Amino acid sequence: xxxxxxxxxxxxxxxxxxxxxxxxxxxxKVFLENYTSILGIDHKLLTEYYGREVILADRECVExxxxxxxxxxxxxxxxFLVVGDPFCATTHTxxxxxxxxxxxxxxxxxxxxxxxAAGACGLQLYHYGQTVxxxxxxxxxxxxxxxxxxxxxxxGGLHTLCxxxxxxxxxxxxxxxxGRTVYLPPRFMTVNEALEQLLEIEDRRQENVYSxxxxxxxxxRLGQPTQCIxxxxxxxxxxVDFGGPLHCLAIAGDVHILEQEMLDHFSVANxxxxxxxxxx
Amino acid sequence: xxxxxxxxxxxxxxxxxxxxxxxxxxxxKVFLENYTSILGIDHKLLTEYYGREVILADRECVExxxxxxxxxxxxxxxxFLVVGDPFCATTHTxxxxxxxxxxxxxxxxxxxxxxxAAGACGLQLYHYGQTVxxxxxxxxxxxxxxxxxxxxxxxGGLHTLCxxxxxxxxxxxxxxxxGRTVYLPPRFMTVNEALEQLLEIEDRRQENVYSxxxxxxxxxRLGQPTQCIxxxxxxxxxxVDFGGPLHCLAIAGDVHILEQEMLDHFSVANxxxxxxxxxx
Numbered sequence: 001x002x003x004x005x006x007x008x009x010x011x012x013x014x015x016x017x018x019x020x021x022x023x024x025x026x027x028x029k030v031f032l033e034n035y036t037s038i039l040g041i042d043h044k045l046l047t048e049y050y051g052r053e054v055i056l057a058d059r060e061c062v063e064x065x066x067x068x069x070x071x072x073x074x075x076x077x078x079x080f081l082v083v084g085d086p087f088c089a090t091t092h093t094x095x096x097x098x099x100x101x102x103x104x105x106x107x108x109x110x111x112x113x114x115x116x117a118a119g120a121c122g123l124q125l126y127h128y129g130q131t132v133x134x135x136x137x138x139x140x141x142x143x144x145x146x147x148x149x150x151x152x153x154x155x156g157g158l159h160t161l162c163x164x165x166x167x168x169x170x171x172x173x174x175x176x177x178x179g180r181t182v183y184l185p186p187r188f189m190t191v192n193e194a195l196e197q198l199l200e201i202e203d204r205r206q207e208n209v210y211s212x213x214x215x216x217x218x219x220x221r222l223g224q225p226t227q228c229i230x231x232x233x234x235x236x237x238x239x240v241d242f243g244g245p246l247h248c249l250a251i252a253g254d255v256h257i258l259e260q261e262m263l264d265h266f267s268v269a270n271x272x273x274x275x276x277x278x279x280x
Numbered sequence: 281x282x283x284x285x286x287x288x289x290x291x292x293x294x295x296x297x298x299x300x301x302x303x304x305x306x307x308x309k310v311f312l313e314n315y316t317s318i319l320g321i322d323h324k325l326l327t328e329y330y331g332r333e334v335i336l337a338d339r340e341c342v343e344x345x346x347x348x349x350x351x352x353x354x355x356x357x358x359x360f361l362v363v364g365d366p367f368c369a370t371t372h373t374x375x376x377x378x379x380x381x382x383x384x385x386x387x388x389x390x391x392x393x394x395x396x397a398a399g400a401c402g403l404q405l406y407h408y409g410q411t412v413x414x415x416x417x418x419x420x421x422x423x424x425x426x427x428x429x430x431x432x433x434x435x436g437g438l439h440t441l442c443x444x445x446x447x448x449x450x451x452x453x454x455x456x457x458x459g460r461t462v463y464l465p466p467r468f469m470t471v472n473e474a475l476e477q478l479l480e481i482e483d484r485r486q487e488n489v490y491s492x493x494x495x496x497x498x499x500x501r502l503g504q505p506t507q508c509i510x511x512x513x514x515x516x517x518x519x520v521d522f523g524g525p526l527h528c529l530a531i532a533g534d535v536h537i538l539e540q541e542m543l544d545h546f547s548v549a550n551x552x553x554x555x556x557x558x559x560x
Contacts, residue, residue: 007392009297009390009391010390011299012299013298014297014298014299014302015297015298015299015390016297016298017289017294017295017296017297017298017391017392018293018294018295018296018297018298018301019291019292019294019295021298022294085392085396085397085399086399087396087397087399087400087405088396088399088405093402093538093541093542094538097541097542097545108400108503109503110289110290110295110392110396110397110400110502110503111289111297111391111392112287112297112365112390112391112392112393112396113392113396115395115396115405116365116367116368116390116392116393116395116396117365117367117390119365119366119367119368120367120388120390122373125367125368125395125411126410126411126413127410128410128411129409129410129438130406130407130408130409130436130438131405131406131408133406152436156410156432158409158410222390223388223389223390258373258374261373261377262373262377265377
């Protein structure tokens with residue numbers, strides 16, 4: 001039988017493809033990978049929309065206990081749903097290879113991912129270098145490997161897409177110490193937090209990779225009706241309120257004329273004018 | 281009213297999202313951009329599937345006469361369909377800005393693009409540098425700007441996605457000279473042609489950016505049921521038959537362990553074995 005690995009796209013339940021929806025309707029079990037990203041909607045709503053129970057699969061389940069997912073594909077159709085495109089955050093290589101080893105057919109149904117949708121900000125996808133991840137800093141852990149990658153991209157005049165950390169189902173160690181299994185509420189890094197961390201590393205390393213004057217584009221909820229895109233310098237974007245998750249950030253490299261026209265369109269001044277118009 | 285700019289994804293008519301399909305059903309006119317890519321299906325089939333006439337929009341129409349598209353969005357819902365994701369090949373910046381200028385609302389509905397789907401080959405999207413385009417060489421025009429970009433990526437250990445040229449609605453100058461407007465049949469660059477051109481440039485420039493031993497992955501018809509992915513050296517892939525369009529090619533940079541497992545899975549030897557099994 002078939003293990004369908006299906007991308008859900010970026011927005012709500014209707015962002016699945018018709019092909020993906022048709023596939024789910026042939027499945028006995030439906031799992032939703034819920035640790036690398038989140039969708040704009042509740043999984044109970046998905047259950048209703050599909051007419052099938054949607055089982056949440058956390059990181060532990062997918063990475064160490066994935067046989068509960070793929071082993072059933074031996075004699076049933078199973079759907080494994082991933083927000084965005086199945087290959088964008090993780091390749092789910094292990095799941096796919098293991099399923100094929102036990103004789104299941106694997107069919108991947110692609111969808112929009114943040115890496116494609118980021119093109120909406122007007123910086124052409126062709127002019128991006130490697131994508132970087134910005135992790136939440138902690139008291140004692142402030143890694144800066146993204147700095148070298150941004151430096152490399154900027155040396156080539158290339159834009160950098162920064163994917164921002166999310167923390168889902170993080171254990172509450174204080175409660176754990178008292179013998180209870182408790183998870184912290186989910187956290188999603190904002191554009192502002194990412195910029196603060198980026199600037200902290202520039203201040204520490206001082207290699208002039210970027211500065212408070214570097215042009216960036218902050219993006220939130222790409223592909224959703226409340227999508228928010230604002231272009232400005234790092235300094236300008238530090239105080240813009242992008243609203244709810246997910247956020248991501250593009251650091252501009254060399255900006256071409258057509259790209260500039262879109263950045264102007266998304267400028268902080270235009271954004272403020274639109275916000276003022278809504279409030280009046 | 282609304283100008284919907286809708287991605288169709290990579291495969292057939294069912295690769296549109298449910299949201300996209302719902303949007304089309306509210307539209308008075310439906311245009312299909314048909315010059316940057318092709319879909320695995322005929323546009324007449326789309327007309328039937330949508331219950332609406334699908335008007336083909338060639339490059340000339342979109343780039344110099346786009347007002348026939350966006351001006352109608354003033355008082356009607358109009359759909360502009362793009363294969364893949366709307367922002368992947370071109371950003372359609374002009375169309376979007378002009379439509380907004382005359383007061384139309386623009387809604388973009390994202391979908392899978394080759395840039396995301398290329399993750400299916402097992403090389404992680406995080407480890408790609410900038411994407412390059414390989415144009416068809418002609419007798420007197422053999423540009424090599426992609427060579428510098430591949431060089432830059434490989435210096436950083438990064439993979440390179442190569443998008444391969446397509447020629448749709450190219451004028452037949454011989455017939456034109458005889459006073460008739462005739463177009464040549466469409467041409468789509470194969471993985472083999474791309475490799476030949478890449479090797480020609482390496483032989484000319486000799487900067488050891490890559491060689492016949494460089495690991496690559498050839499991909500054809502990504503996201504379609506007949507999808508074909510084969511990994512091997514440039515030399516090995518030169519003679520693999522990838523079948524019908526569209527093709528694309530990844531040139532591997534530094535390959536991580538998990539990536540290697542997928543490349544092994546897609547090896548030429550495995551491919552030959554599978555082909556032999558089908559024929560027996």
